Amino acid sequence: MFGSVRLTLPLPSDVAISRLSLSCFVGGRARTNLTMFNLTVAFQRLLVSILVAVSVSDAWSPENLRVDLGIVDSGNTRLIRLRSFQEPNGEAMMVAVDPVRLETSVRVQAGWKVSKDSLSKLDSTAWGRLRREETSLEWKHGGVSRLSGTDRGIALTIDLCPSHKPFDRRVIAGLRRAFGPNSSAIPVAFAVTGSWMRNHEKDLVWLRTLADSGIIAPTWINHTDNHRYKKGVANAKNFLLLPGTDVVAEILGAETEMLEHGIVPSVYFRFPGLVENKALFDQVAATGVLPVGTDAWLAKDQKPGPGSIVLIHGNGNEPKGVKDFLQLLQSKKSGIRQGTWRLEDLRRG
Numbered sequence: 001m002f003g004s005v006r007l008t009l010p011l012p013s014d015v016a017i018s019r020l021s022l023s024c025f026v027g028g029r030a031r032t033n034l035t036m037f038n039l040t041v042a043f044q045r046l047l048v049s050i051l052v053a054v055s056v057s058d059a060w061s062p063e064n065l066r067v068d069l070g071i072v073d074s075g076n077t078r079l080i081r082l083r084s085f086q087e088p089n090g091e092a093m094m095v096a097v098d099p100v101r102l103e104t105s106v107r108v109q110a111g112w113k114v115s116k117d118s119l120s121k122l123d124s125t126a127w128g129r130l131r132r133e134e135t136s137l138e139w140k141h142g143g144v145s146r147l148s149g150t151d152r153g154i155a156l157t158i159d160l161c162p163s164h165k166p167f168d169r170r171v172i173a174g175l176r177r178a179f180g181p182n183s184s185a186i187p188v189a190f191a192v193t194g195s196w197m198r199n200h201e202k203d204l205v206w207l208r209t210l211a212d213s214g215i216i217a218p219t220w221i222n223h224t225d226n227h228r229y230k231k232g233v234a235n236a237k238n239f240l241l242l243p244g245t246d247v248v249a250e251i252l253g254a255e256t257e258m259l260e261h262g263i264v265p266s267v268y269f270r271f272p273g274l275v276e277n278k279a280l281f282d283q284v285a286a287t288g289v290l291p292v293g294t295d296a297w298l299a300k301d302q303k304p305g306p307g308s309i310v311l312i313h314g315n316g317n318e319p320k321g322v323k324d325f326l327q328l329l330q331s332k333k334s335g336i337r338q339g340t341w342r343l344e345d346l347r348r349g
C-alpha cells in the first residue's frame with residue numbers, strides 16, 4: 001500500500017521536542033525517527049526543517065495524561081491502551097503497548113475501537129504472562145528479576161536516579177568497544193526519573209542521538225518522577241512507601257517528562273530502591289506497567305549469569321557498578337566475539 005521512509009530528526013541539543021514531532025511518533029520506538037508515508041523526499045526535507053523550527057520555539061506537553069487501560073483494535077492489530085492524553089488542539093492520543101512484542105507507541109486514538117473484553121483476554125500474551133508471574137513472585141526483587149527461558153544473554157539496566165553528576169559515559173564507550181563498530185544497535189534499558197531528565201537535558205539528548213544513529217536500542221523504564229527518599233528513614237519504609245506519596249502522580253510525572261523529551265515510555269517500571277510491599281506493588285501494576293527488578297546489582301557484588309537482569313547506576317553515584325560492568329565486558333571478550341555472550345533486549349522477555 002504505502003511506502004515507508006524513516007528519517008532522523010536532527011534535534012538541537014537543548015530543546016524539548018515539539019508537539020508536531022511527537023505526533024509523528026505513531027508506530028515508532030523510543031527514538032526520534034519519523035515514519036512517513038508516501039511522501040516525496042523533497043517534501044520530507046521541508047517537513048523536517050519545519051519540525052526543527054517548531055521544536056526550538058514551542059515547548060509541548062501532553063494534556064491530561066491519565067491511566068486509561070483498555071484493549072483497542074484496528075484492523076488486525078490489537079494493542080493495550082495504557083494512557084490517554086490530549087494534544088493542545090484537543091486531539092485524543094494514547095500510549096499503547098503491543099501485548100506480544102511489548103513495544104510501546106504513541107498514537108492518535110481515532111480509528112481504534114475500544115473492545116469491551118477484559119484485559120484477562122490477554123493472559124496468553126507476553127504481557128499477560130509477565131503480569132501473572134509477577135503476582136506470584138516474592139516481592140524482594142521489585143518485579144521480574146530474570147529473563148525467561150534458558151540459553152539467554154543478560155539484559156543491562158542502567159538506573160538514572162536524581163543526581164547532580166553527569167551521565168557516566170564510560171558505560172556506552174565500553175559497550176561500543178566491546179561490541180565493535182559493526183554491531184547492531186546495542187540493547188540498553190534506562191530506568192529514568194523525571195528529576196534526572198529535567199536536570200540532564202544534554203546527556204538525555206546525547207543518549208537519544210545514539211539511539212537515532214542506531215548505536216543503542218534503548219528501553220525507557222519508568223523510575224518515577226521524583227524518586228522520593230528521606231535520609232535517616234529505614235529503606236523498608238522509604239522511597240514510595242514514605243507517607244504522602246502520590247504513586248500514580250509519580251508514575252505519570254515521569255511519563256510526562258519522557259513524552260516532553262520525545263521519548264516513548266516503555267511498559268516497564270522500576271521501584272526506587274527496589275523497595276515495595278504487596279499493596280504498593282498492586283497499586284503500581286494496576287496502571288498497566290510491568291515492574292522489573294534485578295538478580296545482579298553489580299555494586300552489591302551480585303554476580304550475573306545467563307538470563308540475569310543486571311543493574312548498574314549511570315548517574316555518577318555508584319562508580320563501582322560501572323567499573324564491575326566494564327570488567328565483565330572485558331572478561332567476556334572472546335564470548336562476545338564468538339557470539340556466545342550477548343546483551344538482550346528486555347522487551348524480548
Ligand SMILES: [Zn+2]
Nearest residue numbers: 159161272273
Ligand atoms: Zn533509583
